[in-house]
Amino acid sequence: MAVELHDLGKRYDGGAGPVTALDGVTTRFAEGTFTAVMGPSGSGKSTLLHCAAGLEAPTSGTVTIAGTRLGDLGETALTRLRRDRVGFVFQDFNLVSSLTAAQNVALPLRLAGRRADDELVRAALAEVGLADRVGHRPRELSGGQQQRVAIARALFTRPAVLFADEPTGALDNRTSHQVLDLLRGLVDRHGRTIVMVTHDPVAAAVADRVVLLVDGRITDELTGADAATVADRMTALERAC
Numbered sequence: 582m583a584v585e586l587h588d589l590g591k592r593y594d595g596g597a598g599p600v601t602a603l604d605g606v607t608t609r610f611a612e613g614t615f616t617a618v619m620g621p622s623g624s625g626k627s628t629l630l631h632c633a634a635g636l637e638a639p640t641s642g643t644v645t646i647a648g649t650r651l652g653d654l655g656e657t658a659l660t661r662l663r664r665d666r667v668g669f670v671f672q673d674f675n676l677v678s679s680l681t682a683a684q685n686v687a688l689p690l691r692l693a694g695r696r697a698d699d700e701l702v703r704a705a706l707a708e709v710g711l712a713d714r715v716g717h718r719p720r721e722l723s724g725g726q727q728q729r730v731a732i733a734r735a736l737f738t739r740p741a742v743l744f745a746d747e748p749t750g751a752l753d754n755r756t757s758h759q760v761l762d763l764l765r766g767l768v769d770r771h772g773r774t775i776v777m778v779t780h781d782p783v784a785a786a787v788a789d790r791v792v793l794l795v796d797g798r799i800t801d802e803l804t805g806a807d808a809a810t811v812a813d814r815m816t817a818l819e820r821a822c
């Protein structure tokens with residue numbers, strides 16, 4: 582199993598009073614599967630992704646990635662696991678503007694004091710369809726191409742799972758489709774495991790499974806649903822909230 586979440590809870594004790602962002606989430610993301618996480622605004626989707634990726638510590642419950650329980654790790658081991666076993670892509674790409682596509686892909690390894698093999702970097706960019714953009718800087722790339730560089734960077738260490746938080750949120754429809762096709766192909770052709778937060782039923786329908794969150798709890802799941810079915814379920818959820 583790529584990722585297992587057991588009875589995950591997350592509470593924020595902010596100035597405005599405590600907020601329960603996750604309330605007993607139990608689920609699993611199997612290797613070679615594509616899962617979308619949906620839910621109304623504030624339902625805990627980003628918190629779920631951050632806790633599952635080890636970017637934030639849950640208040641209770643456990644996260645297990647490729648057989649390793651994150652709560653058992655010290656800070657150094659957790660940093661290493663996050664770097665080597667977890668990929669993360671964000672809505673706004675988070676590329677370094679002064680670096681080329683290839684340098685951006687190699688950056689996490691370089692920051693860890695390791696060298697990235699040029700051929701492997703080139704292959705990673707080829708895997709996302711950017712073999713001819715290796716030397717381009719982010720401003721010389723379209724939004725969709727920048728997101729593909731971010732995906733290549735996230736996958737470079739061959740992580741057990743790729744988490745994507747609204748990866749198509751900043752892209753137009755056509756470019757979104759290209760990025761979603763790429764993600765689907767990474768699962769189908771390369772056996773990657775992807776967990777993606779999205780508001781978009783069309784994006785969610787590309788996944789094998791859609792997990793629906795309400796008030797920090799998983800309330801429903803859909804398997805193999807088309808965009809219309811996902812949209813109907815979301816509308817029903819939002820009406821009930």
Ligand SMILES: Nc1ncnc2c1ncn2[C@@H]1O[C@H](COP(=O)(O)OP(=O)(O)OP(=O)(O)O)[C@@H](O)[C@H]1O
Nearest residue numbers: 593595600601602621622623624625626627628629
């Ligand atoms: N750092 C924080 N401090 C306090 N409360 C927080 C913090 N981060 C998130 N929350 C709260 O936790 C709840 C879940 O937030 P989260 O961002 O996970 O929701 P979301 O489903 O991703 O929302 P959206 O779709 O609007 O991005 C919200 O009520 C939010 O206000």
